[in-house]
Amino acid sequence: MNLSCQSCGAQLVVADTLRTATCPYCAAPSVVERPPTPDRPPPTFALGFVQTPQKARELARENLLRRSFWAPSSVRNASVEELRGIYVPAWLYSALAESDFSATIGEDYTETETYTTTENGKTVTKTRQVTRTEWRPLRGRHAEYIPDVLVTASSGLPNDELEHIEPFDLRALRRYDDALVAGWISEEPSLPPQQCQEQARAEVVEHLRQRLASFMPGDSHRDLQYSTRFHQESLVVCLLPVWVLALRHDPKSPPLRFLVNGQTGKVHGRVPVSWVKVLIAVVLGLLVLGGLYLLLSSHGKGLR
Numbered sequence: 001m002n003l004s005c006q007s008c009g010a011q012l013v014v015a016d017t018l019r020t021a022t023c024p025y026c027a028a029p030s031v032v033e034r035p036p037t038p039d040r041p042p043p044t045f046a047l048g049f050v051q052t053p054q055k056a057r058e059l060a061r062e063n064l065l066r067r068s069f070w071a072p073s074s075v076r077n078a079s080v081e082e083l084r085g086i087y088v089p090a091w092l093y094s095a096l097a098e099s100d101f102s103a104t105i106g107e108d109y110t111e112t113e114t115y116t117t118t119e120n121g122k123t124v125t126k127t128r129q130v131t132r133t134e135w136r137p138l139r140g141r142h143a144e145y146i147p148d149v150l151v152t153a154s155s156g157l158p159n160d161e162l163e164h165i166e167p168f169d170l171r172a173l174r175r176y177d178d179a180l181v182a183g184w185i186s187e188e189p190s191l192p193p194q195q196c197q198e199q200a201r202a203e204v205v206e207h208l209r210q211r212l213a214s215f216m217p218g219d220s221h222r223d224l225q226y227s228t229r230f231h232q233e234s235l236v237v238c239l240l241p242v243w244v245l246a247l248r249h250d251p252k253s254p255p256l257r258f259l260v261n262g263q264t265g266k267v268h269g270r271v272p273v274s275w276v277k278v279l280i281a282v283v284l285g286l287l288v289l290g291g292l293y294l295l296l297s298s299h300g301k302g303l304r
């Protein structure tokens, strides 16, 4: 059955037995049936689920309890039974990145300096070692093949959330097969490839900042600038196994999501703070302090 979430835009493919009225990504009750997408090529690769539903629930529950002391009760008591396994679409990107860079390189050297100072009322001349830096400009070109950058292709699961449960062990990637996703919820890529490609390039550029910095000669550098061109780019769709628990504790705020990496068990979720709980704790704390103060001051008077 093909479903579409009118709230987050997810394009789901769901086994009939998993028929759902709410979106597994955003918990919005705005899931409608849609016609199948014509001529959509199947994903190229997929990673299978390793974590069992029981283990995923256990991980989610531990995480929820550990981090939700200050959370609204609705979150703290959320049912992890609602955790759902989804084959999330992602783009696997690789490219040859060629960068022209320029920087100012610093070489340190020591110099002996003479200086005058006053000792016992007399002016004396002394020497000391000082470190100085000589700066010189450097230009160059750096080329590097960047394999396996994963970016989300799902409008239901933003890239920054996916990054929190990475890495996936891509050595376990296999050719996509319909049998793998049978009985599961899966999603078709719902973000435009162009947007995913830009996201992947941005990740590579960010990665190169550290790479180039680590290659710089000398003792220090500054003003590192570079521009990168991409060659031999490849972008293929793969499905990633993710357990998702979506909660709506407040209809007006965005949904909360707990994610468990279906392969490694890495958990991610943001927990909101209940200001009512914090306020009660502060008031209780002040009452205790006030009580202690009264106790100590009356005790002090008794001694006098």
Ligand SMILES: [Zn+2]
Residues within 6 Å of the ligand: 005, 006, 007, 008, 009, 010, 023, 024, 025, 026, 027, 028, 156
């Ligand atoms: Zn949704």
